[in-house]
Amino acid sequence: MDLLDKRRLLAPGPVPVPPKALLAMAQPTMHHRSPQFSEILSDVREGLKFLYQTEDPVLIFASSGTGAMEASVANLLNPGDEAICVVGGKFGERWVEICQAFGVRAVPIEVEWGRAVEPEQVEATLKRHPLARAVFVQAHETSTGVKHPVKELADLVRERETLLVVDAISALGVYDLPVGAWGLDVVVAGSQKGFALPPGLSFVSLSSRAREAMEKATLPRYYFDFRRELKAYARSTTAYTPAVSLILGLKSVLDRLRQVGLERLFAHHRCLSEATKKAMEALGLELFSQAPCETVTVVRVPEGVDGLELVKRLREKYGLTIAGGQAQLKGRIFRIAHMGYQNHFDVILAVAGVEMVLSELGYKVELGRGVAAAQEYFLKEGIS
Amino acid sequence: MDLLDKRRLLAPGPVPVPPKALLAMAQPTMHHRSPQFSEILSDVREGLKFLYQTEDPVLIFASSGTGAMEASVANLLNPGDEAICVVGGKFGERWVEICQAFGVRAVPIEVEWGRAVEPEQVEATLKRHPLARAVFVQAHETSTGVKHPVKELADLVRERETLLVVDAISALGVYDLPVGAWGLDVVVAGSQKGFALPPGLSFVSLSSRAREAMEKATLPRYYFDFRRELKAYARSTTAYTPAVSLILGLKSVLDRLRQVGLERLFAHHRCLSEATKKAMEALGLELFSQAPCETVTVVRVPEGVDGLELVKRLREKYGLTIAGGQAQLKGRIFRIAHMGYQNHFDVILAVAGVEMVLSELGYKVELGRGVAAAQEYFLKEGIS
Numbered sequence: 001m002d003l004l005d006k007r008r009l010l011a012p013g014p015v016p017v018p019p020k021a022l023l024a025m026a027q028p029t030m031h032h033r034s035p036q037f038s039e040i041l042s043d044v045r046e047g048l049k050f051l052y053q054t055e056d057p058v059l060i061f062a063s064s065g066t067g068a069m070e071a072s073v074a075n076l077l078n079p080g081d082e083a084i085c086v087v088g089g090k091f092g093e094r095w096v097e098i099c100q101a102f103g104v105r106a107v108p109i110e111v112e113w114g115r116a117v118e119p120e121q122v123e124a125t126l127k128r129h130p131l132a133r134a135v136f137v138q139a140h141e142t143s144t145g146v147k148h149p150v151k152e153l154a155d156l157v158r159e160r161e162t163l164l165v166v167d168a169i170s171a172l173g174v175y176d177l178p179v180g181a182w183g184l185d186v187v188v189a190g191s192q193k194g195f196a197l198p199p200g201l202s203f204v205s206l207s208s209r210a211r212e213a214m215e216k217a218t219l220p221r222y223y224f225d226f227r228r229e230l231k232a233y234a235r236s237t238t239a240y241t242p243a244v245s246l247i248l249g250l251k252s253v254l255d256r257l258r259q260v261g262l263e264r265l266f267a268h269h270r271c272l273s274e275a276t277k278k279a280m281e282a283l284g285l286e287l288f289s290q291a292p293c294e295t296v297t298v299v300r301v302p303e304g305v306d307g308l309e310l311v312k313r314l315r316e317k318y319g320l321t322i323a324g325g326q327a328q329l330k331g332r333i334f335r336i337a338h339m340g341y342q343n344h345f346d347v348i349l350a351v352a353g354v355e356m357v358l359s360e361l362g363y364k365v366e367l368g369r370g371v372a373a374a375q376e377y378f379l380k381e382g383i384s
Numbered sequence: 385m386d387l388l389d390k391r392r393l394l395a396p397g398p399v400p401v402p403p404k405a406l407l408a409m410a411q412p413t414m415h416h417r418s419p420q421f422s423e424i425l426s427d428v429r430e431g432l433k434f435l436y437q438t439e440d441p442v443l444i445f446a447s448s449g450t451g452a453m454e455a456s457v458a459n460l461l462n463p464g465d466e467a468i469c470v471v472g473g474k475f476g477e478r479w480v481e482i483c484q485a486f487g488v489r490a491v492p493i494e495v496e497w498g499r500a501v502e503p504e505q506v507e508a509t510l511k512r513h514p515l516a517r518a519v520f521v522q523a524h525e526t527s528t529g530v531k532h533p534v535k536e537l538a539d540l541v542r543e544r545e546t547l548l549v550v551d552a553i554s555a556l557g558v559y560d561l562p563v564g565a566w567g568l569d570v571v572v573a574g575s576q577k578g579f580a581l582p583p584g585l586s587f588v589s590l591s592s593r594a595r596e597a598m599e600k601a602t603l604p605r606y607y608f609d610f611r612r613e614l615k616a617y618a619r620s621t622t623a624y625t626p627a628v629s630l631i632l633g634l635k636s637v638l639d640r641l642r643q644v645g646l647e648r649l650f651a652h653h654r655c656l657s658e659a660t661k662k663a664m665e666a667l668g669l670e671l672f673s674q675a676p677c678e679t680v681t682v683v684r685v686p687e688g689v690d691g692l693e694l695v696k697r698l699r700e701k702y703g704l705t706i707a708g709g710q711a712q713l714k715g716r717i718f719r720i721a722h723m724g725y726q727n728h729f730d731v732i733l734a735v736a737g738v739e740m741v742l743s744e745l746g747y748k749v750e751l752g753r754g755v756a757a758a759q760e761y762f763l764k765e766g767i768s
Binding site for chain 2: 007009011013014015016017022023025026027028029030031032034061062063064065066067069070074097098101102103190192198199200219220221222223224225240241242243244245246315321
């Protein structure tokens with residue numbers, strides 16, 4: 001990355017970080033047990049509650065999102081418990097893998113990749129497995145761009161002895177997910193997505209029901225032990241050394257988001273997402289997701305085009321990193337993210353880049369047509 | 385922290401970070417699956433092997449050191465296994481707590497706080513518990529400043545079916561710990577100590593014996609699963625999203641340390657440590673550790689002085705953060721660290737600060753006497 005090698009990052013995490021947050025993280029390190037840091041931590045926790053829209057405590061871990069997913073299994077369940085996992089992509093599979101690693105009997109609800117789970121499927125599974133302790137789901141599947149009906153699932157579990165655990169790693173801060181109003185028991189997030197920070201922090205909100213389950217759960221945990229963290233939380237500190245510099249970045253971002261407000265924040269991502277989706281359709285491309293989320297635009301690679309080459313060429317020749325497909329979708333889709341430090345012109349350049357590479361790979365594309373569709377959207381709806 | 389509020393950090397982690405590393409971490413985030421990042425990761429892994437003095441793979445986790453300690457238990461042992469833990473301070477206790485959290489039967493060797501374990505104690509315990517799968521020990525106890533005889537313990541376990549797991553979180557990069565030559569099975573380190581980086585990364589080296597044990601171990605693990613990480617390691621990547629910005633800082637530091645060389649690096653810390661210890665003795669103060677390490681100087685609070693007030697006043701009035709005692713040593717000791725981005729003048733100012741605060745708290749101290757002892761040491765031995 002230098003004068004003649006400018007790179008841009010529009011993948012679904014990590015995401016571009018605002019320079020102000022980068023510089024906040026470049027401050028000299030401070031001691032994690034100092035009153036100064038405790039104050040920052042308390043402030044940041046209020047900011048997290050704001051973004052989560054909840055009064056529940058939100059814990060912070062030094063780990064990537066997967067660590068917080070593991071924590072949500074290990075802190076709530078017992079060996080041999082049943083847990084329902086919605087599996088409609090790579091991250092749904094991860095819930096199953098974690099359950100299995102911890103001796104929890106995962107009951108997968110297999111959903112076709114590209115489609116959302118139906119609340120009725122979950123309801124029927126809950127009836128067949130009335131002792132299931134938890135339902136694990138993604139707010140959306142980042143591997144497919146599909147939004148799951150989280151609110152409806154929360155309504156289903158509320159009257160039961162079942163917890164709803166939501167992987168919102170790439171949802172929190174991108175679109176509306178009112179954790180308090182919907183009564184979501186456990187919601188997991190990560191720094192390198194909607195928070196527009198580098199990876200290395202994960203977050204977990206805990207409802208009172210979740211905190212009760214935590215007290216009784218017998219699966220082994222130590223580093224990710226919610227009980228220890230909640231005790232430390234009450235003293236404005238953390239159980240183990242926190243990732244100080246990332247938390248300084250977190251403060252910078254949360255301060256700004258509290259100024260901006262949630263409405264404008266969500267409208268911003270919706271605008272970027274909609275403009276990109278319109279542009280892809282204008283190019284005659286097909287969106288993969290049947291229930292598209294605002295985090296990422298997932299596009300089918302058209303017949304005859306090498307999807308791996310498309311992503312590779314965008315990165316190597318044009319300096320633009322988007323994502324391809326994972327696992328069974330490898331080479332079949334590409335994914336443009338709308339998270340982090342980006343605005344309308346990032347949409348324009350991403351669309352332009354896709355047009356150029358499709359053209360190079362022999363796909364018939366009218367150059368500028370997708371760009372024009374995005375421009376029209378911005379002119380009509382306003383920029384965010 | 386501003387023009388009129390300059391703060392300095394001389395606690396045993398977090399430590400001052402070199403500006404070059406701070407700026408490296410302030411670079412725009414890059415994608416963790418890009419060839420550019422893979423190259424950095426490969427380079428950093430070579431740097432870790434250099435610092436560890438081993439050909440064993442050294443894994444990197446996004447977590448604080450405790451996470452890697454937990455990983456060393458969960459990846460090597462089975463439920464109900466016996467494990468010997470050397471307990472001579474707060475971090476020895478942590479080994480016991482982690483074992484207990486995971487259903488491992490901890491066999492503690494209680495050592496008086498301030499003293500090192502005797503190899504004979506470990507040998508006798510190994511004889512009484514011949515099935516013990518592992519010995520868990522600290523390279524030194526940061527809570528007391530005591531170095532344990534790691535090399536001798538390695539010699540004891542080598543001929544047995546027992547692994548030696550060393551918490552070197554605040555030892556690696558500070559003093560000589562030749563992992564390969566001594567045959568240490570698992571060595572844990574953390575970014576916010578000898579690496580002079582902010583907290584958020586942990587490291588684990590794995591001998592071939594440890595990798596064998598890992599294959600058979602049945603304790604549950606997912607985020608910290610060594611098997612997954614080793615598979616990813618072979619492909620120059622990580623199993624889950626790594627803490628990209630911290631790894632950019634790591635590259636900056638390791639590049640520099642490879643230039644400097646280990647001999648000069650260790651001499652540097654030894655010099656700072658020796659000068660501080662001489663200064664404390666010149667003030668008539670007593671060192672707490674019977675087997676002092678180079679990482680930290682641990683000093684008994686003299687009779688009649690309020691040890692909590694000493695640390696607090698240094699921080700609040702003089703802007704200098706050192707550490708007090710933990711648990712049973714609270715108020716009874718203070719600790720000045722010699723890690724991170726510091727040199728001879730940091731020793732001078734720390735000693736001067738201690739002199740001033742002791743004087744304020746009514747302890748008879750000849751101002752400048754400790755400083756002079758440090759100066760004499762530097763003049764005689766040279767600065768590092």
